[in-house]
Structures are given as C-alpha cells and as structure tokens.
Amino acid sequence: MRNLGLLLQRNAFLLTFLLLLGVSFGVLVRHDGSARSSWFRAAGGLAAGVEGQQQQWRDYLELAEKNAALAEQNAQLRSQLLSMEREGSWYLDDGLGWNVTTGMLIKGPDGLARSMALGTPGTDGGLTVGMGVLSNGVAIGTIVDVGERYSRILPMLNTAGTWSCRVGRTGPVVPLQWEGRNADRLTLSDVPRYTRAEVGDTVFTSGFDLLFPDGIPVGTVHSSHQSGGSDFKSVSVVPLVDITSVRHLEYIRNRSDSERAVLSQPLPEP
Amino acid sequence: MTLARLALMVVLQAILLESVAPFGEWTRPQWALWALFMVPPQAGAFTKLGAGFLMGLGLDLMMGTYGHHMVAGTVLGGALPGLHRILAPRDGYEVTQKPTLRDLGFQWVLVLSLLGAAVFHLALMLVDTWHAHLMPGALLPALTSAVWTACCCLLLHLLIVPPGRKTNG
Numbered sequence: 534m535r536n537l538g539l540l541l542q543r544n545a546f547l548l549t550f551l552l553l554l555g556v557s558f559g560v561l562v563r564h565d566g567s568a569r570s571s572w573f574r575a576a577g578g579l580a581a582g583v584e585g586q587q588q589q590w591r592d593y594l595e596l597a598e599k600n601a602a603l604a605e606q607n608a609q610l611r612s613q614l615l616s617m618e619r620e621g622s623w624y625l626d627d628g629l630g631w632n633v634t635t636g637m638l639i640k641g642p643d644g645l646a647r648s649m650a651l652g653t654p655g656t657d658g659g660l661t662v663g664m665g666v667l668s669n670g671v672a673i674g675t676i677v678d679v680g681e682r683y684s685r686i687l688p689m690l691n692t693a694g695t696w697s698c699r700v701g702r703t704g705p706v707v708p709l710q711w712e713g714r715n716a717d718r719l720t721l722s723d724v725p726r727y728t729r730a731e732v733g734d735t736v737f738t739s740g741f742d743l744l745f746p747d748g749i750p751v752g753t754v755h756s757s758h759q760s761g762g763s764d765f766k767s768v769s770v771v772p773l774v775d776i777t778s779v780r781h782l783e784y785i786r787n788r789s790d791s792e793r794a795v796l797s798q799p800l801p802e803p
Numbered sequence: 804m805t806l807a808r809l810a811l812m813v814v815l816q817a818i819l820l821e822s823v824a825p826f827g828e829w830t831r832p833q834w835a836l837w838a839l840f841m842v843p844p845q846a847g848a849f850t851k852l853g854a855g856f857l858m859g860l861g862l863d864l865m866m867g868t869y870g871h872h873m874v875a876g877t878v879l880g881g882a883l884p885g886l887h888r889i890l891a892p893r894d895g896y897e898v899t900q901k902p903t904l905r906d907l908g909f910q911w912v913l914v915l916s917l918l919g920a921a922v923f924h925l926a927l928m929l930v931d932t933w934h935a936h937l938m939p940g941a942l943l944p945a946l947t948s949a950v951w952t953a954c955c956c957l958l959l960h961l962l963i964v965p966p967g968r969k970t971n972g
Contacts (some may be wrong), residue, residue: 546848548879553856557877561870561930568870568933600902 631746632769634658634784637782638668639683641777642690646713650674650686652782664786664792665745667780671772672696672738672749676784684784689751690716690776697742698751700730700768706739709751709770716777719752721768730768743793745785805842805850807958812838817865823955828944828950833927835862836920837956839879840912842901844887844896851887855880875926882922890915903964912960916953924949 541548558736562572592599636658640651654660656679666674666686674694678685687694689711696709698721724730734754740747752770759766787793812835820834835858859876864871889897890911900906902915924942928945932938 544850544936546884550852553877554851554881557856557859557873559870560873564869565871565930565933645917695805699945705894710951 545718583705630788631785632788634660634664634786636660636684636782636784638686638779638782639645640745641779642688642716644716644777646689646692648688648691649677650688652684652686653682655680655682655684657682660784661786661790663790664784665742665749667749667783667785668762668774668776668781670750670783671774671780673772673774673776673782675744688776689719689772696744696751697739698736700724700728700734700736700754702737702748704728704730706741709736716773716775718755719770719772721770722782724757724768726759726764726766728766730754730766732756736768743787743790743797746787805838805846805854806857808838808841809835809854810861813858813861813865817862821866821937829947831924831944831948832946832955833920833923833952834955834959836879836885836916836952837959838925839876839883840915840919841901842883844891844902844907845898848884851883851900852877852880855883871927871930874924874930878926879919883919886915886918888921901964904960905964913953913957914957916939917949920949920952920956921946924952928939 539758562569585778587706629748634654636653638650638652642648642650660679661675662679664676665672666676666688672689674686674688674691677687689696689709692711692713693711697706698709699706700721705725705728707721707728709719709721711719721730721736732754736751736754738747738749738751750773752772755769755771757766757768806848816832816834818961820832823832823834824830833891837853839851839858842851855876855878856873858880862872862876866872892907902912904912924945925942928941932962
C-alpha cells in the first residue's frame with residue numbers, strides 16, 4: 534500500500550495530466566458529434582476485435598472436444614451409410630438402358646417348392662416374358678408367362694429357379710437357389726472357399742442371367758458352410774424383402790433385350 | 804495576477820481578438836496563449852498544467868467549442884514544464900526572472916512562443932479535424948497559425964512588457 538502511494542506520488546503529475554486530458558476528451562466526445570461517432574466506432578471496433586480474439590481462443594481451446602464430437606458424428610454417418618448399403622435399394626437409371634413398369638402382386642408364393650406368383654398387368658401393360666421383377670428395389674423373381682391382364686412370376690422362392698448373384702459387388706458369380714425348406718433362406722452354392730462372405734454382407738445380382746442389371750440387392754449373408762476338404766462352400770442368404778407378402782412390383786426390361794438375347798446365343802456349328 | 808491575466812486574455816480573444824486573422828484559416832491567432840506563456844518558469848508543474856486546463860476551459864466556454872480548447876490547453880499545460888526545462892539557462896532560472904523579453908531575452912521568448920504555439924495548434928488541429936484523412940490538409944494551416952500566434956504573443960510582449968521596461972507582474 535505504501536509502495537502504491539509512493540508510486541502515485543512519483544507519477545502524480547502524469548496522472549493529473551491524464552485525468553485532465555480524460556476530462557477534456559470526455560467533454561469533447563460528449564459535445565462533438567464527429568468525435569463521438571469516431572469514438573464509438575473506434576471503441577466498437579476495439580470491442581469487436583477483442584471479442585473476435587476471445588472467440589478464436591475459445592474455438593482453439595475447444596478444438597479437441599469439437600473434434601471428438603465430429604469424429605463421433607462421422608462414425609454415426611458411416612454406420613448409417615453402411616446400413617443403407619446393406620439394406621440396398623435399386624433405382625432406375627435411364628443411362629443403363631432399362632425400362633420399368635409398375636404393377637401389383639395379387640398372389641404370392643405359398644412356400645411350396647414349385648409355387649408361382651401372379652401379378653398385374655399383363656400384355657396390356659407391355660409386359661413380356663423374361664422381365665425381371667423387383668419389389669422395393671430388391672430382386673424377387675422373373676416373368677415366365679404373360680396373359681392379357683396378368684403375368685405369371687417365377688419367384689425366388691421356387692426350387693426351379695436359379696439366379697446369378699455375387700457376394701458383394703465384386704465377388705465371384707455364383708448361383709442362388711431356394712432349397713424349398715425355409716422361406717427365409719436362399720442358398721448360394723458353389724461359392725469358392727476363398728470368397729469372403731461375412732455375416733451381413735449384401736448379395737447382389739450379377740446381371741449375367743440377363744434378367745436384371747448387375748448390382749440389384751437380393752439379400753444378406755446369414756451364414757456360410759464349408760464341407761471338409763471341399764474347395765467350395767454354400768452361403769445361406771436372408772432375402773431383403775418378405776417375398777411371400779410383397780404388394781408393389783417393378784418389372785424391368787432392357788431396351789436392347791432382343792439384341793442381347795440373339796447375341797448371347799451360342800455360335801452356330803460351322 | 805496570472806489568473807487575472809488568463810481570464811482577461813480569454814475574454815478578449817473570445818470577444819474581440821479572434822477575428823484578427825488576415826489570411827483566414829492560415830492565421831488563426833490564439834492570443835490567450837500569451838497569458839499562459841507569462842506563467843513564471845519557476846512555478847510548479849501543477850500550476851502550469853492547471854493554468855493550461857483552465858485557459859482551455861475558459862476558451863471553450865466563451866467560444867462554445869466544448870472540449871477542443873480544453874484538450875489543446877491541457878496538452879500545452881502538460882508540455883510547458885518540459886519546454887521551460889529545455890529552454891532553461893545553464894544556471895537555471897533566477898527567482899526574480901519573469902518570462903519577458905527583458906528578463907529572458909528575445910530568443911527565449913520567441914522559441915517558447917513558437918514551440919508552445921505549435922504544440923497548442925497541433926493539438927487543436929487533431930481534435931478539430933479528428934479524422935486521419937483530413938489531417939494532412941490541416942497540418943500546414945495549423946503550423947502557419949502557430950507562427951502567427953507566436954507573432955501575436957511577441958507583439959503583446961512588446962506592447963505590454965517591452966524590453967526596456969521593468970515588469971511588476
């Protein structure tokens with residue numbers, strides 16, 4: 534306290550000078566509009582600068598927390614994206630050259646080994662034999678017969694059907710069949726044992742059967758089984774939709790279907 | 804005596820002498836500075852500071868320029884002890900010496916008047932223009948006005964306390 538007193542005493546003239554100058558400036562700013570506006574602008578700019586600096590420091594100090602929150606959000610988004618990819622949905626891309634016609638399933642497969650499904654429309658809706666049938670973007674069968682107003686559908690829940698698929702988008706092409714026992718299980722057979730088929734992996738159409746474009750989701754891997762010493766394994770697949778109870782259908786056909794059919798025939802014997 | 808002289812010069816400048824400006828803004832005289840320059844150099848620093856502040860306050864009250872002359876007067880009052888110290892004779896000021904032509908000489912009075920007027924006019928220029936972009940244009944008139952003010956102060960010295968006449972203030 535004494536030192537403070539000595540300090541004040543030593544600088545009394547300077548302090549008095551500053552005090553009187555402050556009083557003078559106070560009077561000036563109070564009565565001079567130009568000075569007042571400049572003062573407020575300068576003071577406002579200074580306050581904004583200080584506030585901005587403080588905000589920068591706050592941001593810097595909270596960087597780790599924000600980074601952690603963003604990392605968590607990123608993980609959630611990745612998880613959602615992965616789930617969406619697994620659930621799968623195929624949307625029409627005109628660039629791929631496929632036409633889509635919509636219809637309804639009026640009779641689903643009943644779970645018997647050879648049961649067929651019935652849908653609308655028929656030839657009146659432009660349907661033809663060999664069109665792929667989707668429900669909610671998931672492959673479920675193909676048209677095998679067409680009437681005037683109805684179409685007969687060979688569903689995947691039929692032991693007579695074989696569908697060209699692959700595990701993941703780049704796995705080897707293997708046949709998918711229904712073994713006729715459980716409506717919730719399809720089976721990929723003759724899967725090379727080196728193929729990675731983890732539980733939850735999505736099974737897609739390969740497009741090699743010319744019924745569907747490649748990349749249409751069918752189901753997800755439930756389990757895989759490999760017989761001892763075999764180079765192949767079978768993979769159990771859970772369909773992405775309940776084929777017995779779907780209602781809305783999409784029929785797809787390639788615009789160059791006839792050309793593909795001709796060109797895909799074996800060469801005639803010379 | 805100092806206070807009376809200050810009050811008189813402030814009133815005279817505000818009422819009458821302010822208009823003695825032959826070249827307009829280039830020669831704005833501050834006659835009241837003469838009264839401030841007449842504060843004895845032996846006086847305390849607080850006295851000089853207070854005199855400068857009061858002179859500015861009086862000018863502002865009389866001329867309606869609130870704050871402008873107060874700032875300039877306070878700056879000059881704060882600078883005056885330094886000016887006196889710089890201009891002090893080698894042996895310091897004698898107790899009986901007055902800041903007049905007879906006691907301290909023409910050169911001392913002239914330099915003090917020029918420097919003091921320059922400080923006052925520059926401070927006044929700063930608070931008058933206030934904006935930085937206007938100051939270059941106001942600098943030269945402020946300096947010429949300082950010279951004119953110094954001339955006016957010298958004139959007052961010659962008229963009121965000429966070199967050959969003994970001062971009693």
